[in-house]
Amino acid sequence: MLLVPQIIAHKEEYIKALAKRNFDGASVLDKVVELDEARRATQAKLDNTLADSNTFSKEIGMLFKNGEQQKANLLKEKTAQLKEVSKELSTTLSEIQQELVELLYTIPNVPHDSVPNGQSDEDNEEIFKEGDIPKLEDGALPHWELAKKYDIIDFELGVKITGAGFPVYKGKGARLQRALISYFLDKNTDAGYKEYQVPHLVNEASGYGTGQLPDKEGQMYHVTGDDLYLIPTAEVPVTNMFRGELLQEKDLPICCTGYTPCFRREAGSYGAHVRGLNRLHQFDKVEIVRIEKPENSYKALDGMVTHIKDILRELKLPYRVLRLCGGDIGFTSALTYDFEVFSTAQDRWLEISSVSNFESYQANRLKLRFKDSNGKNQLAHTLNGSSLALPRVLAGILENYQTPQGIKIPDVLIPYCGFEYID
Known part of the structure; x- marks a missing residue:
């Protein structure tokens, strides 16, 4: 605000x-x-x-x-x-x-000076690209066909239990999912982020605190009987841990990470571009959140971008980084970088992470302040990023690592999975 x-x-x-x-x-x-x-x-x-x-x-x-x-x-x-x-x-x-x-x-955050002009995601600015796009064998399959071939993700069973957009992970698919979560958390904690396990439902005050309410009310699942909301991202409960707090300058920065399932209605999302894991109503994500002094927040944002680059380098996935234009940036963000991984079988880029600096916008809603060295109360700056969202990372691994022998597991994940191939 x-x-x-x-x-x-x-x-x-x-x-x-x-x-x-x-x-x-x-x-x-x-x-x-x-x-x-x-x-x-x-x-x-x-x-x-x-x-x-x-x-x-x-x-x-x-x-x-x-x-x-x-x-x-x-x-x-x-x-x-x-x-x-x-x-x-x-x-x-x-x-x-x-x-x-x-x-x-009702007023969105003021975009940073570096945010480019633009109407939609087509006007986002590519600022970095890395990794070689693999050349797949003839007959390479998209991930939803691979999931069926190797019996690792069952989309139809999810429809039976709940509805479309709620997949069931099976066997090595479930183990790979668990391996990714553990790997992401380990990378984050090794980088100095403190791990938290947080509630998956939040109250209305939390939704207003981080800006999901009232802006994205229609995209959130609302438990009307208790007036609670299923979280769309761990950003909401993690950042709200500091709602109403007066911190000391010596306590900053505060760096948090957490794994949660995420729930999004994604109303109006249809078509081939949302097939399989491309867009879900329930998915897993590991998040990083930072509370920073204002003068340090953009350096911290650059550090978060570098951290996610390191993860994708270890996974050996081809990726690019975009600076979002004014027409595509989130309501509460001052500056956002999106990471996209290239899906070779689908021949398209898939968003896997957004890293944002909200400056004092969320902190003003949260009444999140710190006492500076002069004894004056100041609003902190908040930042968050996906590190990483699992569905499209998993889709990228399945598609880019497919071979005639099966799906090869990235080297860095083998100790977490306990197997080298899905076959």
């Missing part, structure tokens, strides 16, 4: 920057300024009314003490009137504040 003082001070700059997102910010930011002026004016009236009421209350006591009962009763009537006025002003102030907060929730 943007800070009102910053909106007032940089309104024209924000309007121009938000235009990168194809977001018309002029009328919305003007309304923010208008509501803030009304809030301050109402607060001033309320403060004056309460001050007058307190003054009269003291005078009433003195008048009664001096035997001036008639004057005291007149002031009591005025005090009663002032109490009614203050009650009305308090109600008005609460309504203005609520309207202001709800309006601020």
Whole structure:
């Protein structure tokens, strides 16, 4: 959530920057300024009314003490009137504040200067590419056919149990899935991230804290009986561990990692591009989250990008890194890098990770602050990234490592799997 003082001070700059997102910010930011002026004016009236009421209350006591009962009763009537006025002003102030907060929730984060202009994912900027695309034998199969051939993922059985988008992993497929989770967690903890196991359901306050609510409410599974939400990513519970906290500067950075299943409705997703593991309603992901001092957050973002590059190098998967354009960047992000792995059998790039710096946008919602060396409270910066999302990594391994003898397991995963081939 943007800070009102910053909106007032940089309104024209924000309007121009938000235009990168194809977001018309002029009328919305003007309304923010208008509501803030009304809030301050109402607060001033309320403060004056309460001050007058307190003054009269003291005078009433003195008048009664001096035997001036008639004057005291007149002031009591005025005090009663002032109490009614203050009650009305308090109600008005609460309504203005609520309207202001709800309006601020509708405004996306201001994109970083480096975010390119663009309307959609076609306008994203490729900034790095690495790895050789393997040449497969004739008759190479996409991963959903390989899963059926080797009996390692059963999509139809998932439909029977739940519905489309809920696959069942079997045998070596389940073991490879488990191996990837352990490998990702080990890489993250070795890099200094502390591992957490967190709840898979969150309350509404957590959804608002990290920005999934109200923006992505329709994409989240809602347990209506308990008013809880199934998490779309571990980012939500992990980051919300620090909601409302006042940290000390010496505690930063805070680096967290965690594995969770993720649940996304993905409403309106149809077609060949979402076949097999390409898009699911339930999938596994290992996440990294950082809480940083503002001046260090972009260096930390670069470090996260380097960390994920190292993982993909060890897996020996061909990948590229994209800087997302204004029309494709997430609602809460100031700058996002997407990682994509090349699926040789599908002849297309598949997104496997997003790494983002939210600057103070989430922290303002979370009321996540730290006390700096001067004793001043500051909003922290939050960052997160997939390290990594499993379905498309698994799809990339199945397709790029297929051989006439079977699917070869990447060398780095063999100690975790306990086998070298799926055959």
